[in-house]
Amino acid sequence: MSSIVDVDEVVPTSPNAAAPSPQSTRSTQRGEECVVDFSFSPPTGASVVDDDGDDGDAVSNGVHGREATSLSDKQAQVKSKQQRVANKFFQGDPELVFDPRVLGTLADDAEQQSNGGSEHHRESQFALPETTRHPTVLQFSDVTYEVDVTKGEHKGVKQILKGLNGEVKPGQVLAIMGASGAGKTTLLNMLAGRLSAAGHGRSGGSILVNGQKRNFNTFRQISAYVLQQDCFFPTLTVRETITLSAMLRLPVHMSREAKLAQVDGVIAELGLTKCADTYVGNELIRGVSGGEKKRLNVGTELVTNPSLLFLDEPTTGLDSFNAQNVMQTLLTLAKSNRTIIATIHQPRSSIFQMFDLLMLLSEGCSMYFGPAADAVGYFGSIGYECPEEFNPADYFLDLISLDQRSPRAQRTTQKRIDYIGDRFLAYQQQHPVVTDVSDILTKQARQSELGGSAGKPPPKYTTSFGRQVALLTQRSIRATLRDKINNFSSLGQTLLFSIILGVIWLNEGDGISSNSVQAIAGALFFVVVNQSFGSIFGILFVFPVERVVVLKERASRSYHVGAYFWAKTVAELPRTFLLNLLFAVITYFMVGLRDGADHFFLFVVIVFCVSLTAEGLALIVSAIADDPQQAGAIAPAFIVTSMLFGGYFIGVNQIPSWLSWLSYLSFLKYGFAAIMINEFDGQPLDPSCAMSNNGTNSTAMDDGGPLCFAAGGDVLNYFNLDELSLGVNIVVLLAMAVGFRLIAYWILRVNGPVYDHSL
Ligand SMILES: Nc1ncnc2c1ncn2[C@@H]1O[C@H](COP(=O)(O)OP(=O)(O)OP(=O)(O)O)[C@@H](O)[C@H]1O
Numbered sequence: 001m002s003s004i005v006d007v008d009e010v011v012p013t014s015p016n017a018a019a020p021s022p023q024s025t026r027s028t029q030r031g032e033e034c035v036v037d038f039s040f041s042p043p044t045g046a047s048v049v050d051d052d053g054d055d056g057d058a059v060s061n062g063v064h065g066r067e068a069t070s071l072s073d074k075q076a077q078v079k080s081k082q083q084r085v086a087n088k089f090f091q092g093d094p095e096l097v098f099d100p101r102v103l104g105t106l107a108d109d110a111e112q113q114s115n116g117g118s119e120h121h122r123e124s125q126f127a128l129p130e131t132t133r134h135p136t137v138l139q140f141s142d143v144t145y146e147v148d149v150t151k152g153e154h155k156g157v158k159q160i161l162k163g164l165n166g167e168v169k170p171g172q173v174l175a176i177m178g179a180s181g182a183g184k185t186t187l188l189n190m191l192a193g194r195l196s197a198a199g200h201g202r203s204g205g206s207i208l209v210n211g212q213k214r215n216f217n218t219f220r221q222i223s224a225y226v227l228q229q230d231c232f233f234p235t236l237t238v239r240e241t242i243t244l245s246a247m248l249r250l251p252v253h254m255s256r257e258a259k260l261a262q263v264d265g266v267i268a269e270l271g272l273t274k275c276a277d278t279y280v281g282n283e284l285i286r287g288v289s290g291g292e293k294k295r296l297n298v299g300t301e302l303v304t305n306p307s308l309l310f311l312d313e314p315t316t317g318l319d320s321f322n323a324q325n326v327m328q329t330l331l332t333l334a335k336s337n338r339t340i341i342a343t344i345h346q347p348r349s350s351i352f353q354m355f356d357l358l359m360l361l362s363e364g365c366s367m368y369f370g371p372a373a374d375a376v377g378y379f380g381s382i383g384y385e386c387p388e389e390f391n392p393a394d395y396f397l398d399l400i401s402l403d404q405r406s407p408r409a410q411r412t413t414q415k416r417i418d419y420i421g422d423r424f425l426a427y428q429q430q431h432p433v434v435t436d437v438s439d440i441l442t443k444q445a446r447q448s449e450l451g452g453s454a455g456k457p458p459p460k461y462t463t464s465f466g467r468q469v470a471l472l473t474q475r476s477i478r479a480t481l482r483d484k485i486n487n488f489s490s491l492g493q494t495l496l497f498s499i500i501l502g503v504i505w506l507n508e509g510d511g512i513s514s515n516s517v518q519a520i521a522g523a524l525f526f527v528v529v530n531q532s533f534g535s536i537f538g539i540l541f542v543f544p545v546e547r548v549v550v551l552k553e554r555a556s557r558s559y560h561v562g563a564y565f566w567a568k569t570v571a572e573l574p575r576t577f578l579l580n581l582l583f584a585v586i587t588y589f590m591v592g593l594r595d596g597a598d599h600f601f602l603f604v605v606i607v608f609c610v611s612l613t614a615e616g617l618a619l620i621v622s623a624i625a626d627d628p629q630q631a632g633a634i635a636p637a638f639i640v641t642s643m644l645f646g647g648y649f650i651g652v653n654q655i656p657s658w659l660s661w662l663s664y665l666s667f668l669k670y671g672f673a674a675i676m677i678n679e680f681d682g683q684p685l686d687p688s689c690a691m692s693n694n695g696t697n698s699t700a701m702d703d704g705g706p707l708c709f710a711a712g713g714d715v716l717n718y719f720n721l722d723e724l725s726l727g728v729n730i731v732v733l734l735a736m737a738v739g740f741r742l743i744a745y746w747i748l749r750v751n752g753p754v755y756d757h758s759l
Pocket residue numbers: 147149158160178179180181182183184185186187199200201
């Protein structure tokens with residue numbers, strides 16, 4: 001036998017190599033010592049076949065109960081064997097040699113390590129309740145995902161995930177790492193049952209939960225997904241946000257007190273007590289810190305007491321201290337028998353030490369799956385020894401990232417990635433990661449929580465529709481009342497425009513005559529346009545932001561989208577009404593419109609209906625658009641069309657017949673017609689006009705002289721607004737307000753998340 005160990009001879013001794021007991025793994029990773037030993041330690045149970053054929057047991061890590069405490073002599077031997085392995089391999093191919101220092105990615109310094117060590121080893125001050133759910137083991141085998149690329153130079157089938165395997169048990173934290181575009185989010189979404197079906201991708205392989213294929217209704221109830229983006233209502237407090245999640249998603253049979261106690265528990269558990277009554281905030285409203293927001297994000301999911309928690313880059317955007325705290329929280333949660341899977345981007349070394357399991361992905365292929373503590377040893381065994389001063393996470397990412405800066409760099413890095421992938425594939429073929437879970441789960445655990453056939457399927461939503469409406473209305477009212485910026489700007493605009501309008505047309509309506517008809521008609525058209533604009537932009541800049549929260553909440557099946565619509569409409573009615581009332585009072589009396597309380601109140605009703613209809617239109621635009629900018633770009637098309645066919649600039653009978661149907665869609669036309677009828681119908685104007693027009697038609701003279709109207713009816717006739725009665729115009733407006741909302745609701749519904757549930 002050769003005296004040099006070949007990389008092919010690096011074999012583990014245990015079939016369960018990649019699935020150690022969490023406790024034992026942690027004992028080596030998170031024991032009392034802060035400094036983790038990154039010296040050689042091949043994948044769990046792996047050993048190096050030495051010269052005389054024995055299996056080098058002394059390098060096994062503590063997973064098998066043999067604590068790697070006396071590392072010195074044997075490890076030195078092993079290290080030298082590793083070096084020989086690497087030398088032998090790389091002698092033949094210098095392109096595979098990798099020196100991370102060349103990339104300038106120096107590891108986290110020693111200070112970080114020692115800080116991190118002391119931070120993450122400190123005991124949690126919170127008493128953690130065990131999850132009441134049964135423990136959950138998630139296994140995935142040969143998972144693939146491919147999409148058809150129909151555009152660009154890379155047309156064809158794109159393989160995004162290429163035969164991935166893994167297993168995560170209760171109490172473990174699996175970190176999925178890889179360069180950008182490696183497939184981390186795709187894998188996480190697939191495991192969480194949140195892979196969008198909109199991409200028309202094809203998935204393959206198998207995903208088992210407690211040894212069974214998933215029933216997604218049940219799976220959704222035992223699992224939770226924490227999105228990368230922290231999207232919340234900014235004017236709700238941390239406690240209110242978590243409470244709403246609890247009230248909507250916890251079982252109805254739980255008492256209110258029990259739910260509130262659970263909220264308190266989560267707040268304490270996540271270290272949010274100090275900021276529990278602080279607004280969440282956003283760019284404009286001072287709120288909680290980034291780290292607290294991230295923990296709130298976890299909290300809104302955790303309150304449902306899931307046994308399986310998925311997190312998409314929970315530390316991204318946080319400073320290293322807050323990232324460390326969030327990870328500490330996840331560890332603590334895992335200890336209470338939860339199964340945690342997270343994608344992680346560039347963790348500092350102290351965070352890396354917290355993972356139980358590590359999956360390294362590159363271009364959809366598995367580069368490593370196994371205990372995180374063993375990764376350094378494993379890579380050492382295939383010739384990639386992580387320098388001691390390096391953060392292993394940085395080292396691995398450098399190692400498995402494709403460098404596309406030059407053809408040569410691309411070729412070299414691709415070769416290295418292929419080699420590492422091949423090595424891991426060979427290793428994995430000998431040592432499958434998916435094990436038999438029957439020993440850790442009772443039959444009841446498998447069936448009662450996840451069995452597809454056992455028992456009645458759980459309802460789609462935990463709470464009734466009525467309860468959802470009540471809870472969401474309460475939230476919307478709170479959010480509306482506390483949105484000071486929006487409220488003050490709406491109030492300011494209402495005062496400003498009503499006063500401007502009042503000053504420009506001051507007392508124009510007093511002693512109304514034929515001469516003042518044009519001016520009054522202009523003022524009334526301005527009224528309906530102004531109220532529409534105010535309502536439209538009030539929605540356009542708020543709703544798309546809110547929609548992101550709604551989509552997130554719908555994805556977790558918190559409520560029916562119809563409940564949200566009801567709640568929003570009910571909550572905003574009083575505000576819309578009050579602003580319209582204020583506007584009406586100022587303009588009506590400054591302009592001196594028609595005398596009579598009935599006309600004034602009808603005026604209020606009409607402007608209110610116009611506002612409601614405009615809001616409905618804005619909801620449609622917002623439901624179509626992805627963000628406020630897009631909504632702002634689409635909205636003018638609707639507004640300008642409505643204005644053009646609103647009846648003021650051009651009469652219906654003057655519009656080309658093939659375009660005249662558009663006037664029936666213009667809500668402004670109905671608003672303008674109603675407000676004009678209210679002002680002019682039955683109003684005597686200038687009797688002499690009837691005489692001058694021979695009593696037949698008292699509208700405008702054809703010779704270019706001033707318009708002359710004998711009575712209000714002639715004004716309506718002149719503007720072609722006498723087609724429908726006042727009541728019918730108001731009813732049409734109301735019908736449009738409802739119809740527009742229904743259309744927006746429908747768009748939101750069909751645009752809602754649809755997931756690929758084939759695995
Ligand atoms: N539906 C799809 N159609 C086409 N390409 C897709 C689709 N979904 C994902 N991809 C591509 O698959 C690759 C993996 O995407 P994924 O979002 O999983 O990567 P990632 O590792 O999470 O990256 P990042 O860290 O940048 O978020 C990317 O190149 C992405 O562009």
